[in-house]
Amino acid sequence: MIEKQKYSKMVEKETTNSPIVKDCIKAFLIGGAICTLGQVLTNLYMKADMGKTQAQTLTSVTLILFGVVLTALHLYEKIAKHAGAGTLVPITGFANSMCSPAIEFKSEGFILGVGAKLFSIAGPVIVYGVSASVIYGIIYWITTLF
DSSP states (O other): OHHHHHHHHHHHHHOOOOOHHHHHHHHHHHHHHHHHHHHHHHHHHHHTTOOHHHHHHHHHHHHHHHHHHHHHTTOHHHHHHHHGGGGTSSHHHHHHHHHHHHHHTGGGOIIIIIIHHTTTTHHHHHHHHHHHHHHHHHHHHHHHHO
């Protein structure tokens, strides 16, 4: 117990607290900039005589492309250092989480490297998200029967 207290004191002494307000502002501004870019893209696609649904789909595809390209060029991680959660929430963060393990393990080949690692980060999120949606859907369906 004494060793644990000594360790805790040493860790507290050596670590610095992160500037939470500053980090939140950065996350808000950069995440907001990504979302604003998405809205600008949607507006541009709609001005090109596309329907709202088609424009929104193309916006998602374009933002995913931006996320993958920035990840491949090792720029996304530099942006994420400053933005924190601001880069995780938009669709670009999902693209980054999908392709970064694949890029990291590409030297192991397409099957054992890229294929095996492609869903290592985002896979559990997708599985639990879909599973929760099914469970909530069933609960909703059952409650509407009465």
